[in-house]
Amino acid sequence: MEGVDHLAHERNKSEFDVDAMKIVWAGSPHAFVVSDRISKLVASDPGFRKDNRSTLSRKELFKNTLRKAAYAWKTIIDLHLSEEEAAKLRFYVDEPAFTDVHWGMFIPAIKGQGTEEQQQKWLPLAYKMQIIGCYAQTELGHGSNVQGLETTATFDPQTDEFIIHSPTLTSSKWWPGGLGKVATHAIAYALLIVGGREQGVHGFIVQLRSLEDHSPLPGMTVGDIGMKFGNGAYNAMDNGVLRFDHVRIPRNQMLMRCAQYTCLCMPSDAKLILEPCILIRVSQVTCEGKYKQSDVPRQLVYGAMLYVRQTIVADASCALSRAVCIATRYSAVRRQFGSQNGGPETQVIDYKTQQSRLFPLLASAYAFRFVGEWLKWLYADVTQRLQANDFSTLPEAHACTAGLKSLTTTATADGIEECRKLCGGHGYLCSSGLPELFAVYVPACTYEGENTVLLLQVARFLMKTVSQLGSSKKPVGTIAYMTRVEHLMQCRCGVQRGFAELSADLVEAAVAHCQLLVVSKFIEKLQQEIPGKGVKQQLEVLCNIYALFLLHKHQGDFLSTGCITPKHAALANDELRSLYSQVRPNAIALVDAFNYTDHYLGSILGCYDGNVYPKLYEAAWKDPLNESVVPDGYHQYIRPLLKQEIRTARL
Ligand SMILES: Cc1cc2nc3c(=O)[nH]c(=O)nc-3n(C[C@H](O)[C@H](O)[C@H](O)COP(=O)(O)OP(=O)(O)OC[C@H]3O[C@@H](n4cnc5c(N)ncnc54)[C@H](O)[C@@H]3O)c2cc1C
Numbered sequence: 158m159e160g161v162d163h164l165a166h167e168r169n170k171s172e173f174d175v176d177a178m179k180i181v182w183a184g185s186p187h188a189f190v191v192s193d194r195i196s197k198l199v200a201s202d203p204g205f206r207k208d209n210r211s212t213l214s215r216k217e218l219f220k221n222t223l224r225k226a227a228y229a230w231k232t233i234i235d236l237h238l239s240e241e242e243a244a245k246l247r248f249y250v251d252e253p254a255f256t257d258v259h260w261g262m263f264i265p266a267i268k269g270q271g272t273e274e275q276q277q278k279w280l281p282l283a284y285k286m287q288i289i290g291c292y293a294q295t296e297l298g299h300g301s302n303v304q305g306l307e308t309t310a311t312f313d314p315q316t317d318e319f320i321i322h323s324p325t326l327t328s329s330k331w332w333p334g335g336l337g338k339v340a341t342h343a344i345a346y347a348l349l350i351v352g353g354r355e356q357g358v359h360g361f362i363v364q365l366r367s368l369e370d371h372s373p374l375p376g377m378t379v380g381d382i383g384m385k386f387g388n389g390a391y392n393a394m395d396n397g398v399l400r401f402d403h404v405r406i407p408r409n410q411m412l413m414r415c416a417q418y419t420c421l422c423m424p425s426d427a428k429l430i431l432e433p434c435i436l437i438r439v440s441q442v443t444c445e446g447k448y449k450q451s452d453v454p455r456q457l458v459y460g461a462m463l464y465v466r467q468t469i470v471a472d473a474s475c476a477l478s479r480a481v482c483i484a485t486r487y488s489a490v491r492r493q494f495g496s497q498n499g500g501p502e503t504q505v506i507d508y509k510t511q512q513s514r515l516f517p518l519l520a521s522a523y524a525f526r527f528v529g530e531w532l533k534w535l536y537a538d539v540t541q542r543l544q545a546n547d548f549s550t551l552p553e554a555h556a557c558t559a560g561l562k563s564l565t566t567t568a569t570a571d572g573i574e575e576c577r578k579l580c581g582g583h584g585y586l587c588s589s590g591l592p593e594l595f596a597v598y599v600p601a602c603t604y605e606g607e608n609t610v611l612l613l614q615v616a617r618f619l620m621k622t623v624s625q626l627g628s629s630k631k632p633v634g635t636i637a638y639m640t641r642v643e644h645l646m647q648c649r650c651g652v653q654r655g656f657a658e659l660s661a662d663l664v665e666a667a668v669a670h671c672q673l674l675v676v677s678k679f680i681e682k683l684q685q686e687i688p689g690k691g692v693k694q695q696l697e698v699l700c701n702i703y704a705l706f707l708l709h710k711h712q713g714d715f716l717s718t719g720c721i722t723p724k725h726a727a728l729a730n731d732e733l734r735s736l737y738s739q740v741r742p743n744a745i746a747l748v749d750a751f752n753y754t755d756h757y758l759g760s761i762l763g764c765y766d767g768n769v770y771p772k773l774y775e776a777a778w779k780d781p782l783n784e785s786v787v788p789d790g791y792h793q794y795i796r797p798l799l800k801q802e803i804r805t806a807r808l
Pocket residue numbers: 258292293294295299300301302331332333334391396600603604605606607608609610613
């Protein structure tokens with residue numbers, strides 16, 4: 158039945174203009190055109206094949222990743238792709254690789270923390286991939302607590318060099334992506350020691366491997382840290398371990414961006430909130446061994462952190478929408494029970510229980526998309542303000558990015574797993590795409606700020622705001638709602654004490670604050686003009702589902718704090734059921750609007766035409782175990798059992 162669209166009847170039910178929704182999802186007509194073109198280019202090129210990824214051994218997988226990364230680079234050069242198109246191409250190739258860290262962390266770190274000369278020297282090499290960089294911060298014994306890093310960088314004024322050293326086993330760099338086997342250079346973070354005095358953690362550009370034969374340079378012990386969770390997935394990445402044995406680097410390889418601003422006008426309370434988050438310093442060491450501290454660049458480091466986190470929020474909507482697309486299409490294909498007079502069974506998407514698990518995730522995918530867009534705007538706004546010496550919105554921007562990074566990645570990881578369960582048994586097959594998607598996504602809850610640690614920072618920001626209520630300083634922006642909460646006005650400094658004991662509750666408050674943020678940004682999106690027949694109405698339904706689902710899920714909190722009555726709770730529940738019925742006919746079109754190719758989805762259950770069963774059947778026969786009818790090992794292990802010869806068998 159090649160060429161038949163098994164989901165056509167579902168697509169015909171939709172009540173809105175799917176093409177217009179595709180543009181809303183992409184962000185703009187331009188973004189849609191670029192994304193559509195590049196995704197099709199990748200999907201149609203056999204060089205980017207990925208359907209066999211989960212059956213490859215680690216070594217085969219890694220070599221294949223190297224080939225794909227090189228092939229992607231060749232494609233980018235041959236087709237003269239712009240930076241935007243190249244980034245999209247890497248996105249649709251959809252394989253974790255050293256290039257992610259090279260482009261996403263190594264280059265931004267040099268841009269953010271390097272001097273003019275350092276940028277002029279290193280960036281052209283990095284842009285042409287004549288050097289490949291990684292970001293080596295985390296150590297075996299130290300992750301979230303960056304101030305605890307043990308690697309040292311001791312200045313030697315005799316030779317005008319730093320000596321980089323790993324004094325203990327726990328100081329071994331551990332986790333950096335690309336470090337294990339590929340990177341030629343690292344931004345390594347180490348405790349700076351000048352004239353015997355410790356000056357905090359700073360970044361250094363360190364060459365790791367020879368540019369001639371790729372062998373580690375003297376004093377470096379470097380390798381891969383081993384297999385990670387799942388098949389395929391993040392095992393394509395060479396997360397690495399590195400030990401330095403008194404490695405010498407020139408002084409000008411310390412990242413020393415100097416102050417560009419003449420006046421510092423960071424408010425003192427902002428410093429207080431940000432202090433625990435700004436752990437990396439950017440200062441200068443002169444050839445005479447003088448250490449010059451500068452506050453301003455520390456805020457620049459902070460800006461880079463905001464950038465990475467806002468991209469993680471954008472990625473969350475991609476990963477969740479992908480899982481939701483698979484689960485929604487398969488739920489429309491799969492039928493169980495309910496056959497009347499020998500007719501077909503019921504599509505599982507028509508069960509209210511399936512809808513109540515699936516549709517809030519569909520709504521979340523859209524909600525995260527829009528809050529991600531807003532965060533991108535916020536980042537641009539903060540960057541502009543920083544350039545004008547205005548640090549006033551930094552604490553709020555930090556709370557938003559840290560909190561939303563935590564909220565969206567946790568919900569996405571949980572959501573992918575829920576989508577796997579929504580697909581029943583077949584969701585557990587690697588060919589569903591969901592196990593690998595989960596395995597590759599779930600570390601997002603840990604890297605770039607462990608999620609609970611981030612929520613604690615948001616909680617601290619909220620407590621600070623609460624303690625200032627009643628003073629002349631009025632909360633604005635995303636915390637403006639606090640002025641309307643009358644009983645909070647009575648709270649005074651008492652909230653500052655006992656933070657640790659109450660931290661579990663405070664983390665819940667931080668989550669609630671972030672949920673409010675997502676809801677309010679979704680509502681703001683709806684206040685804009687949105688073209689296309691029925692598009693806005695669909696988004697309104699999804700927005701209401703997102704908000705009411707949260708209210709339903711946290712009903713206990715709302716009831717116990719007297720924010721709603723039991724009657725309100727029951728009404729919200731009724732409304733939610735009615736909204737699910739409104740989404741139902743549009744469900745397939747709403748996931749089509751993501752405009753994902755079958756290649757990118759990487760899932761038989763989620764394929765566009767819904768022709769699931771023949772494809773599953775065909776894929777099974779391609780498994781390496783099915784290469785022979787009688788398995789390898791029959792003669793040694795199965796036959797002796799069957800023939801009662803186990804006692805004499807050679808095992
Ligand atoms: C796939 C992957 C890729 C990575 N890539 C890189 C990379 O390229 N470069 C790099 O430098 N690093 C990288 N990392 C490391 C990553 O940044 C760290 O793992 C992350 O910062 C979390 O730190 P941790 O492992 O020390 O966790 P820990 O902080 O040890 O967390 C363990 C537990 O302790 C809790 N906890 C910690 N502190 C507190 C506190 N103050 N209060 C309450 N609870 C607390 C946490 O919530 C968590 O439950 C990567 C990690 C992964 C998984």
